[in-house]
Amino acid sequence: MRQHEKMIIYNLFPLLAGKFSGWEPHLARAADMGFTWVFVNPIQKTGSSGSLYSIADYFDINPLFVDPSAGGTALDQVRGMIRNAEGLGLKVMIDLVINHCSVDSRLTRDHPEWFVREPGGRISHPFAFEDGKKVVWKDLAKFDHRNSRDKEGMFLFFMKVVRFLADLGFRGFRCDAAYQLPRALWERIISETKREYPDIRFFAETLGSSPDETVKTARAGFDYIFNSSKWWDFHSNWLMMQYALTREICPSVSFPESHDTRRLFEEYGNNLNGVKQKYLFAAIFSAGVMMPMGFEFGFRRKLHVVSTRPEDQEETGIDLRDFIRKVNGVKAANKIFQEEAPSEVMHYENPHVLLLWKASATADQEALLILNKDTYNKQHFHADNLHRYLQAGTPFTDLSPEYAMDYVPEPFSYDLRPGQGILLVTNKGNAAWDES
Numbered sequence: 001m002r003q004h005e006k007m008i009i010y011n012l013f014p015l016l017a018g019k020f021s022g023w024e025p026h027l028a029r030a031a032d033m034g035f036t037w038v039f040v041n042p043i044q045k046t047g048s049s050g051s052l053y054s055i056a057d058y059f060d061i062n063p064l065f066v067d068p069s070a071g072g073t074a075l076d077q078v079r080g081m082i083r084n085a086e087g088l089g090l091k092v093m094i095d096l097v098i099n100h101c102s103v104d105s106r107l108t109r110d111h112p113e114w115f116v117r118e119p120g121g122r123i124s125h126p127f128a129f130e131d132g133k134k135v136v137w138k139d140l141a142k143f144d145h146r147n148s149r150d151k152e153g154m155f156l157f158f159m160k161v162v163r164f165l166a167d168l169g170f171r172g173f174r175c176d177a178a179y180q181l182p183r184a185l186w187e188r189i190i191s192e193t194k195r196e197y198p199d200i201r202f203f204a205e206t207l208g209s210s211p212d213e214t215v216k217t218a219r220a221g222f223d224y225i226f227n228s229s230k231w232w233d234f235h236s237n238w239l240m241m242q243y244a245l246t247r248e249i250c251p252s253v254s255f256p257e258s259h260d261t262r263r264l265f266e267e268y269g270n271n272l273n274g275v276k277q278k279y280l281f282a283a284i285f286s287a288g289v290m291m292p293m294g295f296e297f298g299f300r301r302k303l304h305v306v307s308t309r310p311e312d313q314e315e316t317g318i319d320l321r322d323f324i325r326k327v328n329g330v331k332a333a334n335k336i337f338q339e340e341a342p343s344e345v346m347h348y349e350n351p352h353v354l355l356l357w358k359a360s361a362t363a364d365q366e367a368l369l370i371l372n373k374d375t376y377n378k379q380h381f382h383a384d385n386l387h388r389y390l391q392a393g394t395p396f397t398d399l400s401p402e403y404a405m406d407y408v409p410e411p412f413s414y415d416l417r418p419g420q421g422i423l424l425v426t427n428k429g430n431a432a433w434d435e436s
Helices: 024-032 074-087 151-168 183-196 211-218 238-246 272-285 321-333
Strands: 008-012 037-040 044-046 055-061 091-096 100-102 127-130 133-136 140-142 172-175 201-204 224-226 252-254 288-292 343-346 353-359 365-372 379-383 396-398 412-416 421-427
Touching (some): 024 074, 055 074, 074 151, 211 224, 211 238, 238 343, 272 321, 272 421, 288 321
Parallel strands (some): 008 037, 008 288, 224 252, 252 288
Antiparallel strands (some): 100 140, 127 133, 343 353, 379 412
């Protein structure tokens, strides 16, 4: 049986954080908010485009993050950063980018047989479709993991990259564009890595993949995948269908926004109710949750893999740290929110109210989320008997991060504030709070 993990992830975006010597306040803030992991985007030396995901040298560090006045080598500074994080109770993961490298990397000259070629012989660039338009990343060269004449040499090279990062102290890998690579490749990388480093976790980035591709990727041995709950409208069926497809294969991680998306405060027009709603839902929907740096302060400027700098940190007057700390505390203290629990959207006559039922597969817990989908207006909820939505007949504990009730009356009648979520948990055998 899979062991429960407190997978509460803070994405410390390197270009926004700046030099390693200045990362400690960000790490301390993440730990104070109850995060247990820190994810950092690539920190290796880039090609001429400067994109974090256009890696030119997998074994050298981007000079933007190295502080010459801090002493020690670049690798010493990385190790020091990880030691600081671990001293705060945080594990650190990093992107593993093996779908492509920088088009001006020495690898394209030293190992031309490792790359996909166009009919005329030119190195192929990765691409994606965004809003129906083909976007080609001309600064990237696509590795040929399927048809290269030297697949074994390429595999050994990337195992060397994995060992390099693991020996620096990284305990997890977010595998960029994982669904675009062969399942057999991931199976081998994951199994061989875990023989040497049993505690390392692998996370599959599957955004943009079809449900079938996501299932195939999840079956490769990943510890977690990322789900698409960020785009759910709280009405349509697709999210629960996708959740059911992968739930028993591999747990997933939700996020309210990411470095690839618009900032939620900008997208929602500064609607604080909507931002809180999205974080609460992301945190309790699936086994893991990830939040990017700046979300806690309502940053509006989108993170950019080339141009973002520390000067882009914003003075907003917004501080969500206490709310996030409470939500993360609920997730960390209850096993039902650390697993892919059987879940169902329950029918309720008011279409502006979401009822989400969850039942732990491993602990004696059930949960009911009563969520106001409307982030601008109050919505009324009434139930003569709340227990008709649950299997257990035991009393409720209100674990809501805001406006929690000491006693949940029945009949239950409540005017939900805009975007408000009420989180009720029943526990048949143990206390609702699990401090293990």
